[in-house]
Amino acid sequence: MADRVRVAVLISGRGTNMAALLYAAKREDCPYEIVLVAANDPEARGLTLAAAEGVPTFAQSHKGMERSEFDAILDREIRKAGADYVVLAGYMRILSDDFVGKWAGRLLNIHPSLLPKYPGLDTHRRAIDAGDTVSGCTVHLVTPALDEGPILGQTEVAILPGDTPEKLATRIRLAEHQLYPRVLEELVTRERDxxxxxxxxxxxxxxxxxxxxxxxxxxxxxxxxxxxxxxxxxxxxxxxxxxxxxxxxxxxxxxxxxxxxxxxxxxxxxxxxxxxxxxxxxxxxxxxxxxxxxxxxxxxxxxxxxxxxxxxxxxxxxx
The missing domain is CATH 3.90.1150.30 (Aspartate Aminotransferase, domain 1)
Structure with a gap:
């Protein structure tokens, strides 16, 4: 497909959502392509998969660096790859306001709850302890306020009797893999509609x-x-x-x-x-x-x- 939108993906670990986006991009009519997978941990397992699939990778540890300094390095690599959008897929660092501002409207994240409920960490345990019968996942634009950006899409996932955080996380991850590619496609094509x-x-x-x-x-x-x-x-x-x-x-x-x-x-x-x-x-x-x-x-x-x-x-x- 000609004129695909170029996407950089940031990960910190296994990169399962990155993989879902990458394999969706192999579809002939997919409107985006993954042009870079970058990690703040050189040992992140998702880097191996991305490289094996022919996607350029970049990795550098953030340890010992100021947040703004590290984010400036990330920004440079993303722009070098020619990316139009940046997608967070299990990226476990809070980005600097300067970085978020530079990519405003083109920076996405996926969160394992039905925002605005349960921003931050330990979402599955919090939903279960609250007695909720439904949880899920949310794709949203990133803003300086944590997990408060405009919501682009959500998928509900039932909480079953006797659920543990681990069991619920497994089902929500399946929903994430379906939701993220679809929402990204909708976002990158709307500006041509x-x-x-x-x-x-x-x-x-x-x-x-x-x-x-x-x-x-x-x-x-x-x-x-x-x-x-x-x-x-x-x-x-x-x-x-x-x-x-x-x-x-x-x-x-x-x-x-x-x-x-x-x-x-x-x-x-x-x-x-x-x-x-x-x-x-x-x-x-x-x-x-x-x-x-x-x-x-x-x-x-x-x-x-x-x-x-x-x-x-x-x-x-x-x-």
Missing amino acids: PDWIVAKVGELAMELPEVAAKSSHGSPGWRIATSKSGKFFAYVSIRHHGEDAISLLVKTSGPDEQAALIEAEPDIYYKPAYYGPSGWIAIRLDRPNVDWEHIANWLRKSWSFVAPKKLQPMAEFLG
Whole structure:
């Protein structure tokens, strides 16, 4: 499958969830590939499996190192591998806030409970002692707060009479191996889904003052809503005019800025077929690692180009 999303996996031990992700990636239509398995323990058994399956590995002990220093080494190796996402699969170290911030929205973890119940360790014993009849596992985005990131998927697992933590852990691990590859596939493909892209752009556009959503010539668009004839400042072009791209169209200051952007980053910017002669720029959105803060900045800038005088004082505030 062409243009697979590149994933790095961090482990500390056996790497059974890493193995589940790796074998799912062998499916011909899987949208991701494992490009690195890294461990904070050179003796982690999962490294042997990854190497045997032809996946590049990296290992270094964290002992005697500052957390930020070790995480900087990890970050360097992950970027060297060209990874778009980082997946924690039994990685038994808390990551530094700096590392988490660098991979915000692209850093996943799987936890053996139905979060928000039982964050942290000893989850199976805690669920059994509480008299719960159901436990399970959760895949979530990683944030600086431990096990509190947005939940992407969960699977429930029944707690049986007489269960021990070890027996429950075995069944939950089976559920993890099913859940993790599925959720990862959903996450890496959503940013190429036109509906998700339009919703994301719309969310950012509607944060600006006096904005209304309105389609134009079949394209979702956003305009200044102070009058019926309010000018458009953004569109999402979904493979229109023969272009093989899903892109945000926004106004630039003119042809010079448009040309400079395209020359500097031709993989991101291009001159749209219909709006290009008017100085608009197209920014590709159907690609990995879209910087949505960058997109929000472009929306604010384009809004300021078309906002009427009575709204212009807000442009300085927005910037």
